[in-house]
Amino acid sequence: MSEAIIQVNHLSKVFGKNTVLKDIDFEVHPQDVTSIIGPSGSGKSTLLRCINLLEEPTGGSILYHGTDITDRGVDVPAYRSKVGMVFQNFNLFNNHTVLGNCMVGQMKVLKKSKEEARKKALFYLEKVGMAEYINAKPRQISGGQKQRVAIARALAMEPEVLLFDEPTSALDPQMVGEVLEVMRQLVKDGLTMIIVTHEMAFAKDVSRRVIFMRDGVIQEEGTPQQIFDHPVNDMTKEFLGRFRRE
Amino acid sequence: MPSTFFGRIAYLIELYGPSFLRGAWYSLVIAIVGTFIGCVIGLVVGIIKTIPVSKKDSTVKRVVLAVVKAVLGAYVEVFRGTPMMAQAMMIYYGAAALFHYNMSMWFAAFFIVSINTGAYMAETVRGGIISIDPGQTEGAMAIGMTHFQTMTSVIMPQALRNIMPQIGNNLIINIKDTCVLSTIGVVELFYATKSVAGALYTYFEAFTIAMVIYFVMTFACSRLLRLLENKMDGPDNYDLATTDTLTHTSGMYPFKKRRAEHE
Numbered sequence: 001m002s003e004a005i006i007q008v009n010h011l012s013k014v015f016g017k018n019t020v021l022k023d024i025d026f027e028v029h030p031q032d033v034t035s036i037i038g039p040s041g042s043g044k045s046t047l048l049r050c051i052n053l054l055e056e057p058t059g060g061s062i063l064y065h066g067t068d069i070t071d072r073g074v075d076v077p078a079y080r081s082k083v084g085m086v087f088q089n090f091n092l093f094n095n096h097t098v099l100g101n102c103m104v105g106q107m108k109v110l111k112k113s114k115e116e117a118r119k120k121a122l123f124y125l126e127k128v129g130m131a132e133y134i135n136a137k138p139r140q141i142s143g144g145q146k147q148r149v150a151i152a153r154a155l156a157m158e159p160e161v162l163l164f165d166e167p168t169s170a171l172d173p174q175m176v177g178e179v180l181e182v183m184r185q186l187v188k189d190g191l192t193m194i195i196v197t198h199e200m201a202f203a204k205d206v207s208r209r210v211i212f213m214r215d216g217v218i219q220e221e222g223t224p225q226q227i228f229d230h231p232v233n234d235m236t237k238e239f240l241g242r243f244r245r246e
Numbered sequence: 247m248p249s250t251f252f253g254r255i256a257y258l259i260e261l262y263g264p265s266f267l268r269g270a271w272y273s274l275v276i277a278i279v280g281t282f283i284g285c286v287i288g289l290v291v292g293i294i295k296t297i298p299v300s301k302k303d304s305t306v307k308r309v310v311l312a313v314v315k316a317v318l319g320a321y322v323e324v325f326r327g328t329p330m331m332a333q334a335m336m337i338y339y340g341a342a343a344l345f346h347y348n349m350s351m352w353f354a355a356f357f358i359v360s361i362n363t364g365a366y367m368a369e370t371v372r373g374g375i376i377s378i379d380p381g382q383t384e385g386a387m388a389i390g391m392t393h394f395q396t397m398t399s400v401i402m403p404q405a406l407r408n409i410m411p412q413i414g415n416n417l418i419i420n421i422k423d424t425c426v427l428s429t430i431g432v433v434e435l436f437y438a439t440k441s442v443a444g445a446l447y448t449y450f451e452a453f454t455i456a457m458v459i460y461f462v463m464t465f466a467c468s469r470l471l472r473l474l475e476n477k478m479d480g481p482d483n484y485d486l487a488t489t490d491t492l493t494h495t496s497g498m499y500p501f502k503k504r505r506a507e508h509e
Contacts (some may be wrong), residue, residue: 054384056301072303072304073304077387077390077391077392081389084389085388085389087384087388090381091379091385094382095407096400097484104399105389109389109391109395133486133487135487137484140484153389154388154389
């Protein structure tokens, strides 16, 4: 087994008196596709946001290639540029065009030349099927298109790991497909991904490992077959039962 | 002296036209430069006041930030909370009395208007920054931008667009408020008008002319700023890039054809 890229140890997060994450442990290895499922409010998104340090963990550690990134004095922006994130609400920069969204990070953070950044941006925009729309502003394109641009923006930074925070939850049903299609392609390309999702069929299909969370605790984890076909934990059974009945 | 009202106005313009124009020009220059510098001060103060403090930051950084923020806060409150006319008197004569420094009139004018506008703009900028969806900041942070990079390439351009009406307000207020600088002897439009009025005892006529000039200046500025706002919004439409975007001389090859060549 190869060395882990990210190692989460005893992670906890408390908002005021509300404990959102309790003693979370898991590892991400190169080319792993990890799906995190569970009911709303179970702490899935908070966990993902902690990994990107958009939320400051209250306890525990997050090791990135062995370095604890929750330590003082860690270059957080440099770390974030290696661990990309795709949000539920896209969060495209409204003041930039589609192309600009994919270039600005490369130029400001990675200090690439304009030409290089443009090339890379166009390469990834073509990958997500948005190369035609480079001149459009985010307000002028649909939700599914925005999310594909957001994925291209994250890819253009060439991260080691890409975090997806419910990437299809804000989309109309017919737009979900186009985004999942892009993500499937990324899995084929061997990108390391952590995906928080409510798309069970997709999670079962693409994941190498599935984590089921509830009440801020990892209740069960295993291969897609273990979790979806032979769940052991009663909570997992109950949660997945709801989806089967549909 | 002509006997009708309009006749006297024409007479004043003929006699003192250049004085009015020079006064108006001074007012306009002081207002524009003051507003511009004030905006820069406001932007800097706004950015500093919104720097997030994390528990992980070193104690030194936190203390320095807290002190700087407190000083800036005091600056905003003091200059917003006292009349510009009193500030002008205090700074102009205070500098001479305390530091034996005789400010030139121009320096004093720019300094007072800028620092006053800066205090107002700091709050406006802060409002502009917090009006931007936090998702924009998160999006920028997530690709590794620092606070400064996030501010300059994502948040500020949007905030600036949103506060343009307020910048326009400030410019117009400044054009009118330069008249308080007459107390320290800056010969702007109000001072010039008063001199003209006193010379021939034609207050009504002279100030009518001044009112018209003030209005023309403010109205022109407000329209120009509206044009600028439209320009900042950019075009409502966009063009599809139908040629291969990977070639820089886009337009030379149709997209499909180049694909075919590669295969």
